[in-house]
Every structure is written in structure tokens, then in C-alpha cells.
Amino acid sequence: MGLFNFFKKEKKKNTANLAKERLQILIAHEHADKSKKSPDYLPKLRDEIVQVIRKYVHVADSDVNVNVENGDDYDVLELNITLPESAK
Amino acid sequence: MSKVIVVTSGKGGVGKTTSSAAFAAGLAAKGHKTAVIDFDVGLRNLDLIMGVERRVVYDFVNVINGEATLKQALIKDKRVDNLYILPASQTRDKDALSKEGVESVINELKKEFEFIVCDSPAGIEKGAFMALYFADEAIIVTNPEVSSVRDSDRILGILQSRSKAAEDGKTVKEHLLITRYSPDRVEGGDMLGMDDIVEILSVPLIGVIPESGSVLQASNSGNPVIMDKDSEAGQAYQDVVARFLGEEVPLRFIDVEPKKGFFQKLFG
Numbered sequence: 001m002g003l004f005n006f007f008k009k010e011k012k013k014n015t016a017n018l019a020k021e022r023l024q025i026l027i028a029h030e031h032a033d034k035s036k037k038s039p040d041y042l043p044k045l046r047d048e049i050v051q052v053i054r055k056y057v058h059v060a061d062s063d064v065n066v067n068v069e070n071g072d073d074y075d076v077l078e079l080n081i082t083l084p085e086s087a088k
Numbered sequence: 089m090s091k092v093i094v095v096t097s098g099k100g101g102v103g104k105t106t107s108s109a110a111f112a113a114g115l116a117a118k119g120h121k122t123a124v125i126d127f128d129v130g131l132r133n134l135d136l137i138m139g140v141e142r143r144v145v146y147d148f149v150n151v152i153n154g155e156a157t158l159k160q161a162l163i164k165d166k167r168v169d170n171l172y173i174l175p176a177s178q179t180r181d182k183d184a185l186s187k188e189g190v191e192s193v194i195n196e197l198k199k200e201f202e203f204i205v206c207d208s209p210a211g212i213e214k215g216a217f218m219a220l221y222f223a224d225e226a227i228i229v230t231n232p233e234v235s236s237v238r239d240s241d242r243i244l245g246i247l248q249s250r251s252k253a254a255e256d257g258k259t260v261k262e263h264l265l266i267t268r269y270s271p272d273r274v275e276g277g278d279m280l281g282m283d284d285i286v287e288i289l290s291v292p293l294i295g296v297i298p299e300s301g302s303v304l305q306a307s308n309s310g311n312p313v314i315m316d317k318d319s320e321a322g323q324a325y326q327d328v329v330a331r332f333l334g335e336e337v338p339l340r341f342i343d344v345e346p347k348k349g350f351f352q353k354l355f356g
Contacts, residue, residue, distance in 0.1 A: 013277075014277035016277050016278060016279055016280050019233075019280050020287075023280075024288060026238060027238065
């Protein structure tokens, strides 16, 4: 029995490592969120932009990217739209 | 120059009050005049952990509202010279703590005390915010467990952005205190190790308190665990106090005690 347990123990999953990995990812993410300080209106702005573009070209939701970057004394609103091939 | 030290964590039940009581008692025992304030308005417990629950007449909120003087509200500890306790109110809510009120009490304490230890409530609401706002230094109490580590990170963020020191362009000196540590479980891969926690939070370590039955025994009897000089937890808290005062003390109780030999393990 002792011999079996000895080998079984070696195979047991190391959950502490898993905890560390999860925490590192989570905390990096939360810090990024905080430093980005995206304005609250961003999702709504994005939706409305998509609607306007769709009047002319059909784009998928995922083709429109809205991003705010914080500079030292200025913020940049970045708008990235990927047009479908057929629109050209 | 007196110092204001907040004992905080974000998460509840990790050992803030136990650590505040032990830390304050340890500082006082080393000859430093120390006051410890319970900021958990509505759910006071520091008085119970310190064994002075039957001596509470006036509290922190009474002093803020001018219903009692600070002298009337401070409870002098009967075991340790230089140690005074300012209990929280049991009947009001956390909104009773105004920034101006807390500031005036802390300023008055600064005239007489070398160290002012602020025992923070759990959470990130008003009581916790008030406890950390005036701090010069902070002890972040963390358990080796994911939710506690995450909440500690949140509290660190608040210390760095919303404390008075941060507003004045200064920094709060941070210390990490890991409690309820089990070297056996760390070695078995079931518990986050101290190095991992330090790496994740990047705050210098001031001590590691081992999981110990003596902590519960101490709270049962209303004695700060640091007074239990035979217990590992008590000794680990004494090391914390010594390190805080600038002594170099190696960490203890962080490794698995040797038990079974190889053959015993194999055939046992």
C-alpha cells in the first residue's frame, strides 16, 4: 500500500501552481483595466458607429474596434474598421 | 515622530484583528507607547480579542461626536504597559466616521503615542477607507488562498491611489504579512507558497504566521496571541514586531518539520 501511495502522490496535481498562474493573469488584467480607464460610453459609441457604417457597408460586430489610449496629457480615441472584401 | 499603521486586507476573516492586537501588544511590550483603534464600526471585536470587552464605556464614535473625551474612551491594558485600546461603536454604522472626525482623533493621539495601529474592517467601504486614509505604513494581511491574494491586491491599489499620502504625492510604506501558513500543504502543492505570494503582490514580506491552534486559544481567553511565548504563532508575531522596529530576524516556521524517513514513507 505504502508503495502505491508513494507513486500516487507524485502524480497528484499541483493546485498551488494553478492558483499562482490564475492570480498572475487575473491581476495583470485588473491592473490593465485600471490604467486604461476606458470611458463608460465606449460600448454605446461602438454600437452606434457600427449602425452608421451598416447603412453603407455590411460589417460584422467584430470588424469594428474602438479603443482609448491614455497619453501623458492627451487621450487617443482609436477607431479600427475592417471592411469586407466585397465592398471594394 | 509618531506613526500611523493600518492593518488591512480587503477580505474578511484573514486575521486583521488578531494581527492588530498582537502587533500593538508587541510594540507596547517593547516600550513604545501604542494605541490601537478598532475601525469596524457596528461590528466591533478588537475589544473581545484583547479581553477588554467589559471595560468599554465610551467608543471611537463618541469621541468623534464630542460625547466623550479621548481620555475617557481609551482603555488602558492591564497586562502590558504603554498599550491603549480605542474600541469601535457597536450601535452606529460606518457613516459615523467622518474624515475630519477621524483626523482630529488621530492628531490628538499623535501628541501622546508613538504608534497608532488602525484595525481595518473587511471590505473596501467607508470604514476600511477611513482606517487606511491617514496611514504612514500599512500591514497587508494575506492568507495563502486565491481570493485573499486578489483582495490584497485591490487594497494595495487603493492605498496607492486614494490614501492621504497618495494625495500628497507620497507613498504608504507597505508590508506583507502572510497568516495561516501551512508549510506541509505548501510542500504538498496544495497551498500557495510565500515566495509566490510575494511575487504576485510585489510587497516586501514582514512575516509569516503559521496556522496554529494557539490563535484560537488566545482569542478564546482574550489575550493577544503574541503573549503566548511558547506558541509558534506568538513567536512569529514577535519577529514581525522586531522586523518592523528595524531588527534583522530570519523567518521561522516556514519549512516542513522533518518527520518520516524515506523507508518509513515507502512501507508505512
